[in-house]
Amino acid sequence: MKRVNFCFSTKLTFDDYVHDHSFALRIIPPQAESQNILSCSLNITPYASVRQTVDAFGNNVTAGYLKDDHRFLDFELKGSAEVDCTKYRTDYMPCYLYPSEYTIPDEALKEFYRDHQGDCNATARDRAAYFSELLSQIIVYQKGVTDTATTAAQAFALKMGVCQDFSHILIALLRMDGIACRYIAGLAFCDGETHSWVEYWTGEHWEGIDPANNCPVSDDYLVISQGRDFRDCAIDRGVMYGNYSRQLQLVRSVLS
Amino acid sequence: MGTISLEHSDRLYWLGRYTERVYTTLKALGRLYDKMLDSEHGYAEYLGFFGLTDTYADDHAFFHSFLFDAGNPNSAAYSLERAYDNGIVLREEISTASLSFLQMAKDTLIKAENSGNIRLSLLPLEDILYAFWGCLNEHIYDDEIRNIIYIGKTVERLDLYMRMKYPFSDVEKEFTRLLKNLSRVPRSTPFRYRTKALSVLVETLGTQEDYERGVKEALYNLSRLFEREEAIG
Amino acid sequence: MTQNQFTKAVGNAGEINDLLRRYGVKFGIYKNGVFNEQFFPFDPIPRVITARDFARIEKGLIQRVDALNAFLYDIYHDKNIVKDGIVPDDFIYISKGYLAQCEGITPKNRIYSHISGIDLVQAKDGEWFILEDNLRIPSGASYPLIARELTRIAAPQAFEENAVVDNRDYAQMLKETMEYANCGGIRAILTPGRYNAAYFEHSYLAEHTDSVLVQNDELFVEDNILYHRTYSGGKTRIGVLYRRIADEYLDPLTFLPESLIGIPNLMEAYRSGNVGIINAPGNGVADDKGIYYFVPKMIRYYLSEEPILKNAPTYLPFYEEDMKYVMDNLERLVIKDVAEAGGYGVVFGSELSKERLEEFRNTIIAEPRRFIAQEVIDFLDLPIIDNGETVMRKADLRAFVLSGKTTKVWASGLTRFSRNPDSFVVNSSQGGGFKDTWVLSR
Numbered sequence: 001m002k003r004v005n006f007c008f009s010t011k012l013t014f015d016d017y018v019h020d021h022s023f024a025l026r027i028i029p030p031q032a033e034s035q036n037i038l039s040c041s042l043n044i045t046p047y048a049s050v051r052q053t054v055d056a057f058g059n060n061v062t063a064g065y066l067k068d069d070h071r072f073l074d075f076e077l078k079g080s081a082e083v084d085c086t087k088y089r090t091d092y093m094p095c096y097l098y099p100s101e102y103t104i105p106d107e108a109l110k111e112f113y114r115d116h117q118g119d120c121n122a123t124a125r126d127r128a129a130y131f132s133e134l135l136s137q138i139i140v141y142q143k144g145v146t147d148t149a150t151t152a153a154q155a156f157a158l159k160m161g162v163c164q165d166f167s168h169i170l171i172a173l174l175r176m177d178g179i180a181c182r183y184i185a186g187l188a189f190c191d192g193e194t195h196s197w198v199e200y201w202t203g204e205h206w207e208g209i210d211p212a213n214n215c216p217v218s219d220d221y222l223v224i225s226q227g228r229d230f231r232d233c234a235i236d237r238g239v240m241y242g243n244y245s246r247q248l249q250l251v252r253s254v255l256s
Numbered sequence: 257m258g259t260i261s262l263e264h265s266d267r268l269y270w271l272g273r274y275t276e277r278v279y280t281t282l283k284a285l286g287r288l289y290d291k292m293l294d295s296e297h298g299y300a301e302y303l304g305f306f307g308l309t310d311t312y313a314d315d316h317a318f319f320h321s322f323l324f325d326a327g328n329p330n331s332a333a334y335s336l337e338r339a340y341d342n343g344i345v346l347r348e349e350i351s352t353a354s355l356s357f358l359q360m361a362k363d364t365l366i367k368a369e370n371s372g373n374i375r376l377s378l379l380p381l382e383d384i385l386y387a388f389w390g391c392l393n394e395h396i397y398d399d400e401i402r403n404i405i406y407i408g409k410t411v412e413r414l415d416l417y418m419r420m421k422y423p424f425s426d427v428e429k430e431f432t433r434l435l436k437n438l439s440r441v442p443r444s445t446p447f448r449y450r451t452k453a454l455s456v457l458v459e460t461l462g463t464q465e466d467y468e469r470g471v472k473e474a475l476y477n478l479s480r481l482f483e484r485e486e487a488i489g
Numbered sequence: 490m491t492q493n494q495f496t497k498a499v500g501n502a503g504e505i506n507d508l509l510r511r512y513g514v515k516f517g518i519y520k521n522g523v524f525n526e527q528f529f530p531f532d533p534i535p536r537v538i539t540a541r542d543f544a545r546i547e548k549g550l551i552q553r554v555d556a557l558n559a560f561l562y563d564i565y566h567d568k569n570i571v572k573d574g575i576v577p578d579d580f581i582y583i584s585k586g587y588l589a590q591c592e593g594i595t596p597k598n599r600i601y602s603h604i605s606g607i608d609l610v611q612a613k614d615g616e617w618f619i620l621e622d623n624l625r626i627p628s629g630a631s632y633p634l635i636a637r638e639l640t641r642i643a644a645p646q647a648f649e650e651n652a653v654v655d656n657r658d659y660a661q662m663l664k665e666t667m668e669y670a671n672c673g674g675i676r677a678i679l680t681p682g683r684y685n686a687a688y689f690e691h692s693y694l695a696e697h698t699d700s701v702l703v704q705n706d707e708l709f710v711e712d713n714i715l716y717h718r719t720y721s722g723g724k725t726r727i728g729v730l731y732r733r734i735a736d737e738y739l740d741p742l743t744f745l746p747e748s749l750i751g752i753p754n755l756m757e758a759y760r761s762g763n764v765g766i767i768n769a770p771g772n773g774v775a776d777d778k779g780i781y782y783f784v785p786k787m788i789r790y791y792l793s794e795e796p797i798l799k800n801a802p803t804y805l806p807f808y809e810e811d812m813k814y815v816m817d818n819l820e821r822l823v824i825k826d827v828a829e830a831g832g833y834g835v836v837f838g839s840e841l842s843k844e845r846l847e848e849f850r851n852t853i854i855a856e857p858r859r860f861i862a863q864e865v866i867d868f869l870d871l872p873i874i875d876n877g878e879t880v881m882r883k884a885d886l887r888a889f890v891l892s893g894k895t896t897k898v899w900a901s902g903l904t905r906f907s908r909n910p911d912s913f914v915v916n917s918s919q920g921g922g923f924k925d926t927w928v929l930s931r
Contacts, residue, residue, distance in 0.1 A: 020709060022753030024742040051713040053757050055743075056592035063742075063757040065711040094568070095589040098582045228589060237742045239753040259675060261707040265720035344513070345683050347692035348702050352635075356511050363510075 001084040002219035003038075006187055008194070008253040009076040010236060017069040018242035025236045026225040027077050028052075028060035029186075033087045035222060040079030046070055057182075057232050058091050059225040075236065083219045088205035096180040096201065100228035103172040106153035113176045124179045128200045128209045129216075131173045135166060136214035148230060163196040163212035164230055170198050170211040171229065182226050184208065185233040187255045189220040194235060194253060197221065222255060264349065265404055267342045271350070272408025274339035278361070279385050280416045281332045282378060285322055289375060305419045306330050323378075324369045336361055350405075351395035357388035403437055410434040498533040499925070500644030502874055506531055508639040514632060517686045524684050530922035531636055532873040533644075536884065536904040537651075543928045546609070546617055546888065547898040549798030552788055554605045554890045557624060557775050559791040561601035564774055565591050575790050576783045577807070579858060584780065585828060586625075586773020588736060590743050594760050594769075596670070601769040603666050604731075605890040606630075606903075609798070611869045618801045618866055620885060621781060624772040626733050629903035629923075630889050631690040634659050634697075636925050637901070652930040656901030660697035662891050667698060667729050669893035670765035674728025676700035677717065679708075681734050681750050691733050700731065710754040715764040729765035730755075736770045778827035778861050779805070802864040806857035815862045819850060822862040837865065871924070873906055882906045886926060900928040 008027065031037050042062065044050065050064035066073070099105065105113065116134060142160040152172040155165035167183055174181040180201035188195040188210070197217055199206040208217030225233040260268075284302070291297045292315065299318045303310055308330070312318040326333040340358045347355055361384045364377075371377035396402045414430040506528070515526040538546070563570050564587070570576050581587055606627025608620040637656050641648055667676045678700045680691040695702035707718050708727070716724040732739065738748040743756040758764045774780065782803045785796040804811035804822070815822060819838045826834030841849060853860050870881035884906040889899040904924040 022710060022742065024754055024757065049712055051757065051761070053713070053760050055760075056590050056594070061757060063710070063713060063754045065709060065754070067709075067711075093589065093592065094571075094578060095582050095587075095592075097578075232590075237746060239741050259701055259717050259725035260720050261703070261718060262720040263704070263707060344688075345692070345702075348695040348700065352512055352693065352696055355513055359511055359513050 001082055001086075003080065003082050004220075004222060005078075005080045005256050006222055006254065007076075007078050008187060008224075009074065012073040012236075012238075014071050014240075014242070014244040016242055016244040017071055018240040018244050019067065019069050021066040021070065021073065021238060021240035023048075023064050023066075023073070023236060023238035025062040025064075025075060026055075026059045026185075026233060027075060027235055028062065029079070029081065029222055029224050030058055030060060032089045032223070034084055034089055036082040036084075038080045038082060040077070040081075043074075043076040043078075045072075045074045045076075048073075055232075057093070057225070057227045059227070059233070069242075073238075081222060083222060085208070085217055085219050085221070088207060089199075090205045092180070092201060092206075094180075095228055096182045097175060097178070099172070099175055101151075101231055102168050102229035103152045103175065105172045105176055106156075109153055109156050109169070109172055110176070112156070113173055117177065124174075124200050124202045125207060127177055127179060128170070128174060128181075128198070128207075131170055131177070132209055132211045132214050135169060135173075135211055139166060139169065141166075141212060148234075163210075166211040167196045167198050168229060170209070174198070174200055182206070183229045183233055184223055185225045185230070185235065186221055186223045187253050188217075188222070189255055194224070195221070196230070196233075199226065220255065260349075260401065260404075264346065267346055268349065268401060268404040269408035271339060271342040271346060272405040272410075273412040274335045274342060275358075275385065275388065276409040276412040277335040277416065278332050278339060279382070280413060281322070281330070281335060282382060282385075284416075284420060285319065285332070286375060286378075289319065305421070319374070320369075323374070324365065333365055336365060349396065349398075349401050350392055354388060354391040354395055357384050357391060360384050361388070407434065407437045410437055497647075498874055499535055499640050499647040500533055502531070502533045505533055505636070505639055505643050508643060509636065512635060512639070513689060514635055515689050517684060517688060529632055532906065532922050532924045533640070534872050534874060534879075535640075535925040535927045536871055536886065537927045537929065540929050540931050542615075542617070543900065545797065549617075549796070550607055550888055550890050550898045551896045552792060552794060552797055553607065553619065553622070553784060554602060554892060554896055556784065556788040556791045557605070557622060558599070558601050558892060560787045561624075561769070561772060561775050562595070562599050563791075565594060565771060570787065570790055573790070575786050576780070579807070580777070580779050580783070581774060583858060584774050584777045586736075586771070586775070586777050588744075588771040588773070590756065591769070591771035594771075596759075596769045597672060597762065597765050598669065600670065600892050601772055602775070603670055603767045603769075603892050604630075604663070605768075605892070606887045607890060609886045609888060610801075610866055610884075611886070613867045613869050615869070616799070618799050619781075619784070620801060621778065622776040622784065623887070624768060624776040625735070626768065627887065627889070628687045628690055628733075629887055629905075630659055630663075630899070631693045632923050633901050633903050633925055635693065636923070640925055651927065654900040654928045654930050656899065656926075656928070659889070659899055659901070660694065662893075662897060662899060663694065663731075664698040664700075666891045666893040667700070667731060667765075667767060670767055671728040672763055672765050674715075674726035674764070675717070677703045677708075677727045677730050679703055679705065679730055679732040679734060679752075681738075685733070687733065694731075701727075703727075705734075705750050705752050708752045708755075710752060710758045713754070713758045713761045713763055715752070715755060715758045727764060729767060731767040736773065739766075739770055778825050779807075779858065782861060801866050804862040806853050806860055806862065811862075812854075812857060815853065816850060819846060819853075819862075821865065823865050824849070824853070824860050824862050827859060827861060839865075871904070871906060873922075873924070880910070882908070882910065884924070902926045 028040060028042060029037055048064040048066045050062050053061045055061050138159060140160045143162055145158055146155050146161040146165050150165060152168035155161040156169050171181050171183060182199050184197050184199055185194055197208055197210040199208045210217055227233045288302055300310060321328045322331045324333050325331050326337050328334055340362060343355050343358050361381055364381045364384060368374055368377040410430055410433050414434060417427050417430055509531055510528050514529055516529050517524055517526050564581060571578055571581060602624040604627060606623035609617050610620050611617050678691055678695045680688060680702060682704055692702055701717060703717060709716055709718060715727045717727055718724055734750055737744045738751050740755040741748040741751045742753045759766050782805050785800055788794055788796045804815050806812040806815050822838045824836045868883050871884040872879045873882050884904055887903040889902060891897050904926045905921055907921045
């Protein structure tokens, strides 16, 4: 068990005024067996009236609407939590066993899976570790070659990507292997942006593995949201009106 | 229901404008046709009203274009299509019954194109338009909705009367009618300033430079009156 | 009087079609990318359903829709029917209609399918079969509704002579159904716009249910409440939204981010119980062609009743035994691709060449979950008037079942027929017309 402080902020700026701006944030970490949220505050500037709900995947959703003209929108999240990776979450959903939008395997991924599936016979944990190890050997961590819309199949073809891509590929492989797994967006010590990793279902509970770093998760990982793939976990989604080109600036996240 | 979106308020306004344009166009062309029966009178003046040049082979081609050519933006057919386009998205406000008159008007116009006596076969079209207006009155119980249509209708009439150099007394009458319509708009709504329709109206009244001097002055006075009403209200 | 004996036209087809034209009874169709409005051709010979037949259909449909609603609640909550092995997991979670985002949402009164369009056909022996369930946005009720109004004007004697149940209560039924789902506010019908195939219906139903016809840009969600933005800068709360756009486009912040016709955060307002959505998002999981096979099992499972109406005999290549049957009988079965709709993806084994048949056989073996196979039902053809002559054509019946305080079957329906004498496919998007559907009161 470890006590951590977290801080995460997003600044959206626009090059022209926007209005009638609806947004949905998945930014408030869930209270769970493995993480006890001690304090948490979310500041939105300019002021927007918001409502909290919990979505189908158990994510805290902050929904808001800004009617008047504005040129920026800032979200700042601060808080502290006790993280204990020896305790596990148990919120299972059957959809985690089936391919999702970003994790549908193409022929190359299927073939890769067929070629390597037989090499290990063991528990879900062993299988996840095995596939993660395989990925670490053939996929290179490389920023800038993929984006948030890149699918598992596309990243696998490139043999390059960032944490999101590692997660998607691992999810595609585990699901072909008959192991339910889910995408996690969260904060970790290792980098200054949001991180992503994977949770697989052992049959009783969820356990985490970080394929980008090829290691099991530790008390240094704070879950913000989860879902079938990145699409269910986007930190912020928004729709607005105006003549603008949207600029998204992620300000460093800190876990300390 | 008591809830009208900006989109629908504009549609209502343009429904008023285009149906009126069909009606006034038919009337004006009818009168012109009548004049041309027993004089050397031509259609050049009519084209002049709209700043158009003569590209028509003969009288027949002129009338045909201004009645039936949906590609001519000053024709009855074009205006009727636009009226229908606006009406079709307003069914729940104006009723299926009212809409049916627009469909009938379209069908009647198409039928008239191939008839031996066009003026005679267009008479029912006038009746249908009267029935359309009557039907609107019967079916709309929300005064706000009716009023927006009527503002459009009156603005169109005013615009065409001025273009077509109707006698000042007629123009003045329509202006007064418009003022009445506008003053029916609930005070609490920023309608007068916000909708596209109203800015078009203000523009129309302010930028016509080809009026006779007398009309210009009268309109100036009337617009002053309008301003005063605004200030008092 | 039986169906077969009633071949008399009610009034003159020309007159009634003129009236339908006058009242703008149209549907939109895209041909080569160009939008056209077409008048929906009406055939004056009604389909007649006897009181006795209808009583049975009514009971059967109520039973079916109640079971489907129970199924939808179960799937998005405890999933007992899957846990108990009645429906295999695969048929739920691979279905495009299953929306994980809807897990745990409980619509008001637990009604998911408020308006169900159940397609039936009658076989030559008089037996009715269910062809498919439409629980998303079934369309078509407005056509027979307005046609009846007009045939009663054009041919009053037909209604004097026959005891036909008045079907003009549909709008009232729909209004009550909408009110029962209302979470506090006005009623609204959401249309994708006038260039949608069913725009006539959207606007006609709005007019007759005293609802506001809205498009997405007139709506917004604030504090998880859905509002209509008025021209004067104000807002009006919407309590129930009868949406005529597909699930995936409903809320760009929950479903397809690229949707331009959705309402951001509508799903949050819905999840919070602040607005009713008709029909509930996620219903596609229950009207999937693959799930159809399981509906009789659902009726037994949820209601402990025997199904009153039969499914067309259906085989799932997913099951080994069925696969064998399908392989042995492919040339006389009809195969449906579960992912397709609107009469597309339907293949008759009898129409395939030997090579195509072999190809198809391999496709089914490769993707057994994608297809269902059905026996070809010997339809009871209905008479239609074609160029002044009475000819027989295939026809189906879409019955409308409304679920509000109670489940009710509209005593009418949309009878569609195929223009093409060889076609088994009756769908307005593939040509064809419609008939009035008479339910006799005795």
